[in-house]
Amino acid sequence: MHNNVLRNTGYTETLQYQEQQSDRKKRTRTRNRNIIWFNPPCNDAVSTNIAKRFLNMIDRHFPKGSTLHKHFNRNTFKVSYNAMPNMSRIIAGHNKKIMGSTANLQE
Numbered sequence: 273m274h275n276n277v278l279r280n281t282g283y284t285e286t287l288q289y290q291e292q293q294s295d296r297k298k299r300t301r302t303r304n305r306n307i308i309w310f311n312p313p314c315n316d317a318v319s320t321n322i323a324k325r326f327l328n329m330i331d332r333h334f335p336k337g338s339t340l341h342k343h344f345n346r347n348t349f350k351v352s353y354n355a356m357p358n359m360s361r362i363i364a365g366h367n368k369k370i371m372g373s374t375a376n377l378q379e
Contacts, residue, residue: 306343307350314353323351 275286312322327346334344 306348308344308348310349310351311354312351313356323353326351 278285278287310323310326312326327349330344330346330349334341
């Protein structure tokens, strides 16, 4: 078809398709998953299942028809509790840091 059009317009060259052969194997691309982690602090005094409530909020606010459902759904969010030191340890460490820096200034 293309050769006929070229001949009708005055060109004398002919087009031929030559398939290129490659010696390399075609590699399949591995796709990295974009996962968003939610790490609430763990506390034995809290009886609410925070992970369940969080995932239910994701389902409620980003339903199937939402434009953001592609990015925010149960497959892209993972929940893992974070074990943190108790409050007295945090306050003691903070006080030690503050008192250590003021002791250096007084000397």
